[in-house]
Amino acid sequence: MQHPPSAAAPTAETASSPSRSVTLKDVARVAGLSPITVSRALNTPQLVRPATVARVREAVELTGYIPNLLAGGLASKRSRLVAAIVPQLFNAMFVETVQGLGDQLAAHGYQLLLSLSGYSPLHEGELVSAILSRKPDGIVLTGINHAAETRKRLLSANIPVVETWDLTPTPIDMLVGFSHQKIGETIARHLYGKGYRRFGLVWADDERAAVRRSGLEAILNEFGTSVIADYIVPTPATLALGRQGLQGLLESGTSFDVIVCSSDALAQGVMTEAQVRGIDVPGELAIMGFGDLDFAAHTVPPISSVHIDKRAIGIQAANALLARIEGRPLQKKIIDVGFELVERQTT
Amino acid sequence: MQHPPSAAAPTAETASSPSRSVTLKDVARVAGLSPITVSRALNTPQLVRPATVARVREAVELTGYIPNLLAGGLASKRSRLVAAIVPQLFNAMFVETVQGLGDQLAAHGYQLLLSLSGYSPLHEGELVSAILSRKPDGIVLTGINHAAETRKRLLSANIPVVETWDLTPTPIDMLVGFSHQKIGETIARHLYGKGYRRFGLVWADDERAAVRRSGLEAILNEFGTSVIADYIVPTPATLALGRQGLQGLLESGTSFDVIVCSSDALAQGVMTEAQVRGIDVPGELAIMGFGDLDFAAHTVPPISSVHIDKRAIGIQAANALLARIEGRPLQKKIIDVGFELVERQTT
DNA sequence: TACAAAAATGATTGCGCTACCATTTGTTGG
DNA sequence: CCAACAAATGGTAGCGCAATCATTTTTGTA
Numbered sequence: 080m081q082h083p084p085s086a087a088a089p090t091a092e093t094a095s096s097p098s099r100s101v102t103l104k105d106v107a108r109v110a111g112l113s114p115i116t117v118s119r120a121l122n123t124p125q126l127v128r129p130a131t132v133a134r135v136r137e138a139v140e141l142t143g144y145i146p147n148l149l150a151g152g153l154a155s156k157r158s159r160l161v162a163a164i165v166p167q168l169f170n171a172m173f174v175e176t177v178q179g180l181g182d183q184l185a186a187h188g189y190q191l192l193l194s195l196s197g198y199s200p201l202h203e204g205e206l207v208s209a210i211l212s213r214k215p216d217g218i219v220l221t222g223i224n225h226a227a228e229t230r231k232r233l234l235s236a237n238i239p240v241v242e243t244w245d246l247t248p249t250p251i252d253m254l255v256g257f258s259h260q261k262i263g264e265t266i267a268r269h270l271y272g273k274g275y276r277r278f279g280l281v282w283a284d285d286e287r288a289a290v291r292r293s294g295l296e297a298i299l300n301e302f303g304t305s306v307i308a309d310y311i312v313p314t315p316a317t318l319a320l321g322r323q324g325l326q327g328l329l330e331s332g333t334s335f336d337v338i339v340c341s342s343d344a345l346a347q348g349v350m351t352e353a354q355v356r357g358i359d360v361p362g363e364l365a366i367m368g369f370g371d372l373d374f375a376a377h378t379v380p381p382i383s384s385v386h387i388d389k390r391a392i393g394i395q396a397a398n399a400l401l402a403r404i405e406g407r408p409l410q411k412k413i414i415d416v417g418f419e420l421v422e423r424q425t426t
Numbered sequence: 427m428q429h430p431p432s433a434a435a436p437t438a439e440t441a442s443s444p445s446r447s448v449t450l451k452d453v454a455r456v457a458g459l460s461p462i463t464v465s466r467a468l469n470t471p472q473l474v475r476p477a478t479v480a481r482v483r484e485a486v487e488l489t490g491y492i493p494n495l496l497a498g499g500l501a502s503k504r505s506r507l508v509a510a511i512v513p514q515l516f517n518a519m520f521v522e523t524v525q526g527l528g529d530q531l532a533a534h535g536y537q538l539l540l541s542l543s544g545y546s547p548l549h550e551g552e553l554v555s556a557i558l559s560r561k562p563d564g565i566v567l568t569g570i571n572h573a574a575e576t577r578k579r580l581l582s583a584n585i586p587v588v589e590t591w592d593l594t595p596t597p598i599d600m601l602v603g604f605s606h607q608k609i610g611e612t613i614a615r616h617l618y619g620k621g622y623r624r625f626g627l628v629w630a631d632d633e634r635a636a637v638r639r640s641g642l643e644a645i646l647n648e649f650g651t652s653v654i655a656d657y658i659v660p661t662p663a664t665l666a667l668g669r670q671g672l673q674g675l676l677e678s679g680t681s682f683d684v685i686v687c688s689s690d691a692l693a694q695g696v697m698t699e700a701q702v703r704g705i706d707v708p709g710e711l712a713i714m715g716f717g718d719l720d721f722a723a724h725t726v727p728p729i730s731s732v733h734i735d736k737r738a739i740g741i742q743a744a745n746a747l748l749a750r751i752e753g754r755p756l757q758k759k760i761i762d763v764g765f766e767l768v769e770r771q772t773t
Numbered sequence: 774t775a776c777a778a779a780a781a782t783g784a785t786t787g788c789g790c791t792a793c794c795a796t797t798t799g800t801t802g803g
Numbered sequence: 804c805c806a807a808c809a810a811a812t813g814g815t816a817g818c819g820c821a822a823t824c825a826t827t828t829t830t831g832t833a
Binding site for chain 3: 495496
């Protein structure tokens with residue numbers, strides 16, 4: 080299975096130059112056709128006689144030709160590239176969306192340029208410029224709050240944009256997400272309905288989480304109660320921060336009957352800390368998560384959470400983009416994938 | 427902070443054509459310089475008078491110029507793009523590596539093209555071709571087992587390649603990883619040393635996991651014992667599969683004193699199932715994971731695992747690539763990031 | 774068989790940028 | 804004050820491909 084250094088690769092060009100890469104012209108020469116016909120045979124085979132296509136395929140095989148998409152993109156103004164900006168990947172939330180997006184794009188011959196913004200909207204502007212310089216056919220953003228500069232650049236780039244993981248009546252272009260406000264409200268109603276009154280929060284310092292909180296508090300206020308205390312953690316939220324959170328809240332001396340967390344990771348952390356301290360969940364303390372990550376259903380006891388179809392967000396975003404890129408009519412500019420409160424055994 | 431829709435963007439081109447994008451030539455005209463000088467001012471400012479650079483910067487600002495890297499890459503043969511192929515992102519293992527890689531690359535002005543291979547080496551060949559057609563300056567691969575076709579293509583593309591997450595004396599080019607064999611051996615010694623004799627496995631159907639298993643079994647054999655039974659699960663490994671795994675093993679009627687899992691997710695699943703069934707961990711049954719994911723230290727009881735510096739793999743891979751791209755000498759072609767068995771309370 | 778229409782193929786040009794070499798401008802010392 | 808050189812700027816060409824229009828070949832029909 081070793082390749083002896085003496086034997087040159089059999090498919091290498093015959094030219095003496097040290098491996099100048101194979102171009103369309105080389106394939107054309109081998110196939111006895113013009114370069115443009117080869118180009119067509121590869122990109123729009125329906126415009127070329129089947130026999131010719133076969134001849135081209137052979138020549139491609141023989142030469143080991145790999146098209147240069149930089150050149151192709153420059154000439155055709157279509158890069159077959161879609162860029163996505165995600166705060167970070169640690170946060171398992173976005174991973175499924177990226178995976179769905181990537182899978183769906185790949186299935187349609189597009190590639191994914193992934194950028195990690197690290198939750199900093201200031202940095203996002205430069206990021207967008209860097210991305211636009213690759214001339215992507217579309218862009219997927221996380222969230223709806225972008226610097227004015229970012230919006231302007233995106234708008235003037237004149238390419239399809241999908242914002243995700245949030246909801247607004249005025250997206251830059253298209254949107255796939257859900258209402259954080261409503262989730263907060265739903266959580267409040269659920270917990271109040273189950274009789275919980277003394278609310279503690281372990282909450283990430285994140286803008287979408289803040290919206291969920293405002294929904295939660297709005298309804299609690301309606302019911303004449305409110306959040307007693309909160310413990311704010313930096314992003315990305317981890318189990319360790321969840322444990323710290325409960326610790327912090329308990330040290331404040333107040334007593335709670337439920338801790339609401341801005342993510343399942345924090346919730347699991349809170350639960351771990353409760354167990355370590357011998358606090359019965361949900362008997363003495365109820366816990367509520369968000370995101371319905373893989374583990375939420377498989378802890379002991381399983382964590383009540385809010386399910387989001389994270390993968391669907393990615394797939395729908397891809398579909399919206401592909402439709403626009405390929406000029407197909409778009410049913411809706413705004414897709415609400417909704418959510419579902421999943422009651423398990425911690426509430 | 428709103429931009430009134432009446433006022434046309436002040437930076438828009440004066441041309442009447444519907445937003446033809448701004449090119450280097452436009453900037454040059456505005457700055458009263460030749461295009462090539464503008465190019466230099468942006469790419470190699472040290473070759474241009476500071477006053478001229480400033481003039482160019484102004485013109486860029488004024489015109490809202492965004493370079494076209496397709497054209498730039500085509501002309502210069504440097505794309506400032508690095509491609510990475512990862513089996514999948516669900517598997518939290520690779521996420522940190524991708525994040526480290528992305529961060530480090532971004533810090534050096536490179537962007538990340540992410541491809542998900544879905545664990546299928548057959549598909550990897552096409553993937554590599556698709557990637558090479560973007561003319562990346564470097565490629566990061568997961569694992570060391572690649573189709574012969576893939577190797578050939580990579581070799582003839584003549585760009586730096588880093589293989590990761592495994593170890594071999596004969597990488598395609600460079601490598602950042604660790605020895606799965608040794609991990610298996612280390613686990614076996616640890617568990618045997620603690621007195622465990624009746625080994626059950628809940629194991630993912632994954633080639634690197636298979637190597638860890640072979641290390642484990644080799645040492646167990648040396649000690650005159652062996653794995654009693656295994657339960658093989660498909661990738662990606664999830665908590666639910668871990669639970670199924672324990673269930674499957676218990677139903678076989680055999681009794682175990684330790685279950686070794688090919689990942690922490692499976693281990694947590696096994697532990698959950700054990701707790702649900704009232705099996706004391708580690709009293710009646712010990713559990714061993716792999717990967718030392720975030721949660722491993724924060725379950726009750728915390729899971730013994732093998733720590734891998736996953737983020738470092740990404741960062742070192744980026745560094746190796748950057749060194750080669752920028753022509754700096756490379757200390758080592760093979761970087762072993764090692765591992766560390768972390769004994770917690772499940773063994 | 775002839776002729777129009779359709780299908781298939783080809784030639785030219787330019788996408789936006791940088792490499793390469795040529796030219797101009799500025800600087801130094803005799 | 805002017806060589807002699809370095810620093811700064813410019814002109815030309817071409818990276819590899821596809822859009823556009825032109826030409827050739829094939830097909831169907833009277």
